Amino acid sequence: MSAEVHSRGSIRRRLMVQLLLGAAVLAIALFFIVQSLARQLAEESQDNILAAAVSAILDTTSVRDGEIQLDLPYSAFSMLSNISNDRVFYAVRFGDDFVTGYSDLPVVTKDDSFGPWFDTTTYQDDEVRIVTAQRRLASGETPLAVEVTLAQTRDGQRDQLMWISQSAAALGTGFFVSVAVLALLAARSSISPILRLTQSVSRRGPKDLRPVAAPVPHEMVPLVAALNSFMDRLKNSLTRSEEFIADAAHRVRTPLATVRTQAEITYRRVEKDENRASIREMIRAIDESSRAAGQMLDHAMVTFRTDHLEQQAIDLNALAAEMIDRLHPMAELREIELVLEQQGAASTIGDTILLQSALRNILDNAIKYSPADSVITLIVSQDAGMAHLTTSDRGIGLPIDDAERLKSRFARGANVEGVIGSGLGLTIADEVARAHGGYLTIANNSKGPGACVTLSFPLQ
Amino acid sequence: MRFLLIEDNMSLAKATIDRLSLDGHVVDHAECLADANGFVSTTEYDLILLDIMLPDGDGRSFLKSHRSALESTPVIATTARSEVSDRVGILDLGADDYITKPFDFAELEARCRAVLRRRGGNASNIISLGDVRFDSLSGTLEIGQDTIHLRNRELRLFEVFASAPDQIFSKSKLLDRLFSYDEGATENAIEVYVGRLRRHLKGSRAEIVTDRGLGYRLSIK
Numbered sequence: 184m185s186a187e188v189h190s191r192g193s194i195r196r197r198l199m200v201q202l203l204l205g206a207a208v209l210a211i212a213l214f215f216i217v218q219s220l221a222r223q224l225a226e227e228s229q230d231n232i233l234a235a236a237v238s239a240i241l242d243t244t245s246v247r248d249g250e251i252q253l254d255l256p257y258s259a260f261s262m263l264s265n266i267s268n269d270r271v272f273y274a275v276r277f278g279d280d281f282v283t284g285y286s287d288l289p290v291v292t293k294d295d296s297f298g299p300w301f302d303t304t305t306y307q308d309d310e311v312r313i314v315t316a317q318r319r320l321a322s323g324e325t326p327l328a329v330e331v332t333l334a335q336t337r338d339g340q341r342d343q344l345m346w347i348s349q350s351a352a353a354l355g356t357g358f359f360v361s362v363a364v365l366a367l368l369a370a371r372s373s374i375s376p377i378l379r380l381t382q383s384v385s386r387r388g389p390k391d392l393r394p395v396a397a398p399v400p401h402e403m404v405p406l407v408a409a410l411n412s413f414m415d416r417l418k419n420s421l422t423r424s425e426e427f428i429a430d431a432a433h434r435v436r437t438p439l440a441t442v443r444t445q446a447e448i449t450y451r452r453v454e455k456d457e458n459r460a461s462i463r464e465m466i467r468a469i470d471e472s473s474r475a476a477g478q479m480l481d482h483a484m485v486t487f488r489t490d491h492l493e494q495q496a497i498d499l500n501a502l503a504a505e506m507i508d509r510l511h512p513m514a515e516l517r518e519i520e521l522v523l524e525q526q527g528a529a530s531t532i533g534d535t536i537l538l539q540s541a542l543r544n545i546l547d548n549a550i551k552y553s554p555a556d557s558v559i560t561l562i563v564s565q566d567a568g569m570a571h572l573t574t575s576d577r578g579i580g581l582p583i584d585d586a587e588r589l590k591s592r593f594a595r596g597a598n599v600e601g602v603i604g605s606g607l608g609l610t611i612a613d614e615v616a617r618a619h620g621g622y623l624t625i626a627n628n629s630k631g632p633g634a635c636v637t638l639s640f641p642l643q
Numbered sequence: 644m645r646f647l648l649i650e651d652n653m654s655l656a657k658a659t660i661d662r663l664s665l666d667g668h669v670v671d672h673a674e675c676l677a678d679a680n681g682f683v684s685t686t687e688y689d690l691i692l693l694d695i696m697l698p699d700g701d702g703r704s705f706l707k708s709h710r711s712a713l714e715s716t717p718v719i720a721t722t723a724r725s726e727v728s729d730r731v732g733i734l735d736l737g738a739d740d741y742i743t744k745p746f747d748f749a750e751l752e753a754r755c756r757a758v759l760r761r762r763g764g765n766a767s768n769i770i771s772l773g774d775v776r777f778d779s780l781s782g783t784l785e786i787g788q789d790t791i792h793l794r795n796r797e798l799r800l801f802e803v804f805a806s807a808p809d810q811i812f813s814k815s816k817l818l819d820r821l822f823s824y825d826e827g828a829t830e831n832a833i834e835v836y837v838g839r840l841r842r843h844l845k846g847s848r849a850e851i852v853t854d855r856g857l858g859y860r861l862s863i864k
């Protein structure tokens with residue numbers, strides 16, 4: 184009985200996706216932060232060097248006879264070439280005159296501060312960082328500004344940035360991968376109490392409706408509490424239905440027993456034949472109702488129990504011996520001998536009460552449909568992975584043309600004449616056998632009269 | 644025979660008492676364990692029918708507390724359910740057999756007979772009929788040195804005759820006692836069994852006599 188379960192989403196997957204998305208965002212952010220910090224640092228250091236170089240050049244300037252004197256210091260350029268092999272451009276202007284250097288080197292637009300002023304621009308097809316600084320020199324009456332512009336290409340810096348980017352990317356990827364592994368572990372460990380609970384519930388037998396006692400994380404307490412209360416209700420309702428079935432049989436049959444006794448007492452008193460005949464009919468009808476009520480409720484019990492089948496190891500030899508013992512007095516009433524023939528060990532897995540019910544019904548048939556003073560054999564055997572319980576009687580035998588029909592509900596043979604029955608015995612036996620993965624075979628004895636009915640169950 | 648019926652369901656109890664009385668048995672009825680304790684301590688019974696579920700307790704506790712007193716009295720437990728778990732407990736505690744309520748009287752009779760035969764019981768079940776000693780428990784006739792084992796129906800038939808020697812029993816009355824209502828046995832069947840009994844009794848002073856048109860009776864010469 185496994186109803187289809189609709190599943191939507193997976194906690195583990197959702198947890199993983201969320202953790203991985205978070206990790207990815209963090210990794211990318213990490214990458215960009217590292218990259219921009221590195222760029223900022225590289226730019227700052229270039230700017231510092233450029234500023235130092237430009238002020239070193241400015242320091243060497245002086246005015247003599249209205250002419251600008253300038254001695255480009257080697258140290259200034261070696262400072263610059265320290266960074267890399269980037270090309271360096273310069274231009275010196277005095278007042279409005281161009282003095283030396285690259286005359287087309289652009290000048291940084293100056294604001295109100297004292298400088299130096301920085302800019303990034305393109306010069307000779309290369310991106311350059313450019314700095315301009317001024318110094319006022321006294322020349323005649325009015326001091327004139329000497330202005331030095333220094334530019335440096337940024338190839339080295341770009342290489343460095345590239346390297347830093349790669350490192351940052353590797354760092355981000357590493358971060359992502361380790362977070363992914365951690366996420367996997369976290370998802371697994373947070374899901375494991377659920378798996379443990381599932382296992383402990385699914386390992387239970389169908390009758391095991393005890394509350395879950397093992398400790399669970401407190402987030403799962405409401406779930407387990409709900410489960411426990413559900414099982415409690417289920418247990419109550421199962422007990423109630425089982426009690427109802429038993430009780431119903433009792434309720435129906437008890438008044439019938441009273442009526443039957445009264446009828447029997449009357450029957451023994453009455454002398455007239457037609458009165459006796461009608462009372463006999465009455466008793467018969469009562470017996471029939473009582474039997475039908477018993478069998479119907481037995482059948483209900485079987486249906487009910489097969490819905491959640493118990494799984495016990497059952498020794499079929501012991502079961503058969505017990506049943507023979509139990510039915511012995513009934514057989515004796517009609518001087519029928521019950522013989523048990525055990526052909527080696529045979530056991531199966533299932534519900535003892537159901538197996539007893541099935542066996543009782545086929546033995547009951549054998550007794551009912553056999554003549555007085557005959558022998559019924561019950562054989563316990565096994566072959567090819569199946570255990571068999573076979574009753575063989577010397578009775579009236581089955582109507583052979585529609586033997587299979589007799590397994591259906593309320594079906595009775597045309598050969599039963601006055602024998603009381605409700606036609607549920609073989610139905611019960613058949614349902615029990617099939618619920619256990621076995622089958623019921625009904626046939627007539629190959630030699631001699633009588634029927635041969637076999638219950639087969641898978642061997643344990 | 645003297646029965647003690649411990650049963651709280653009045654209508655079932657009444658039916659059982661009526662039915663057992665019909666066959667000539669004496670039945671005391673206890674509705675609860677307290678009553679039952681009183682009966683058991685004052686009277687000796689041949690057989691006790693014990694309901695397992697009683698208003699003032701579990702029939703099993705009765706079995707436990709009276710185990711020694713009940714040593715010689717067989718007990719058949721009656722249960723409302725055919726639960727194995729119940730049954731195992733019942734048989735372990737010393738009941739001799741169990742029967743599911745409400746029972747078929749043929750089944751009850753058969754079980755009583757089986758239990759009594761197995762356990763012996765208190766009753767002196769030997770009836771002397773002339774030179775025939777009839778033991779209804781073991782189902783034997785002793786005639787001189789010979790012991791004859793009666794089969795089930797022979798025994799039940801002979802019980803009827805032995806319970807009232809010289810009383811005439813019609814064929815149809817005998818038929819009712821021997822066969823169930825659905826067996827469709829005819830009066831010929833009675834002739835067969837009477838014939839068998841006559842053969843067993845041959846050479847003794849007991850004889851089954853035919854009263855033409857009326858039936859049969861047991862007569863002792």
Ligand SMILES: Nc1ncnc2c1ncn2[C@@H]1O[C@H](COP(=O)(O)OP(=O)(O)OP(=O)(O)O)[C@@H](O)[C@H]1O
Pocket residue numbers: 474478544548549552576578579580581582589594595596597598599603604605606607608609610633634635636
């Ligand atoms: N051993 C047998 N010998 C002859 N006929 C049998 C035997 N077993 C079953 N049948 C036939 O199969 C029919 C169905 O059997 P089943 O046990 O289902 O019902 P039932 O015996 O009539 O009633 P109940 O439910 O009271 O047992 C019987 O009516 C009878 O005709």
Ligand SMILES: [Mg+2]
Pocket residue numbers: 544547548604606607608609
């Ligand atoms: Mg049947």
